[in-house]
Amino acid sequence: MKALIALEDGRLFEGRAFAGSGETEGEIVFNTSMTGYQEILTDPSYKGQIVTLTYPLVGNYGVTPEDDESEGVHVQAFVVREYEDAYSNWRARASLRDYLEAHGVLGVEQVDTRAITRHIRRAGAMRAVVSTVDLDPGSLVAKARRSPGLEGRDLVREVTCRRPYEWHGGRAVEPGGAGREEGLTVAVLDCGLKRNQLRLLEARGCRPRVFPAGTPPEDLLAAEPDGIFVSNGPGDPAALTGVVRTVRALLGRRPVFGICLGHQILGQALGGRTYKLKFGHRGGNQPVKNLRTGRVEITSQNHGFAVDADSLPAEVEVTHVNLNDQTVEGIRHPSLAAFSVQYHPENAPGPHDAEYLFDDFVALMREVPKG
Structure with missing residues (x-):
């Protein structure tokens, strides 16, 4: 046909x-x-x-x-x-x-x-x-x-989960049905997450508890999490004003780790802006430089928007840059225990160069007491 x-x-x-x-x-x-x-x-x-x-x-x-x-x-x-x-x-x-x-x-x-x-x-x-x-x-x-395009559209509401659940043994279970209480509890804000993010958290002894993207900050804190994870997702990050307010309210109260759209949300919560890229980064061979270590990582990416480096407050450190176009690929706020990356360290598909970021998140949760 x-x-x-x-x-x-x-x-x-x-x-x-x-x-x-x-x-x-x-x-x-x-x-x-x-x-x-x-x-x-x-x-x-x-x-x-x-x-x-x-x-x-x-x-x-x-x-x-x-x-x-x-x-x-x-x-x-x-x-x-x-x-x-x-x-x-x-x-x-x-x-x-x-x-x-x-x-x-x-x-x-x-x-x-x-x-x-x-x-x-x-x-x-x-x-x-x-x-x-x-x-x-x-x-x-x-x-x-x-047709409407992507700019100005909140597509997260179409892909987020409809009610909370826990991830245990490689599958979703009802809240409280995981059968274990040990390990670090991670409140996952589902903006359109990928399952391998949950798999990698669980493999590190974490207990992921997944919440819809519209969950208020007080409900997330009521789960007594050790950290907050903000997932990837679709659409224009500038349209997600409610999610940005939620993450802003959580800063300094728990460690925060964001991936892709979660990175763009964190950037806005810290005072920055986002913008649309000409044709985006999508694939499993994107070179990113870790400015803290000097190492180059080959990364999996899927995004059409980016954080504007010039819009970030002085206290926010740019930790990673894309070597093809020098766009921001990672940020960190040391005093608020918050960091994020634009690429996908969970791979699926793609290289495994950046899985260490999940280890960094676990270490940060162990270091920072619940506030």
């Missing part, structure tokens, strides 16, 4: 649907990872986005339930150069086609993904529409221009 991709600037790309049919809109972006398509699909940070993979062959290892990073698929559509339906993987339980169709997500192949990537790198990420039902170029371009 023929599919047409129309960008708001009038650029068109043709392909054919390998999964599903219909029409969807979103911001079109590209990801440079060579593997990990299932983790990308189930990353809530991709809500509202049409994801194009630069790696040319996709689907050859199928999908595995254990590799899901959340409950569902969050991308608006999935665009690849070539789809392989005959997967080979002893862990796989289904094909990528069946997986996308089960979640009602449109998959498109035989697209010049290199041309899309080059165009976005020059012109910037932009609104787009993908359709198998309306193949009129003028109609689709008009729809793309009318």
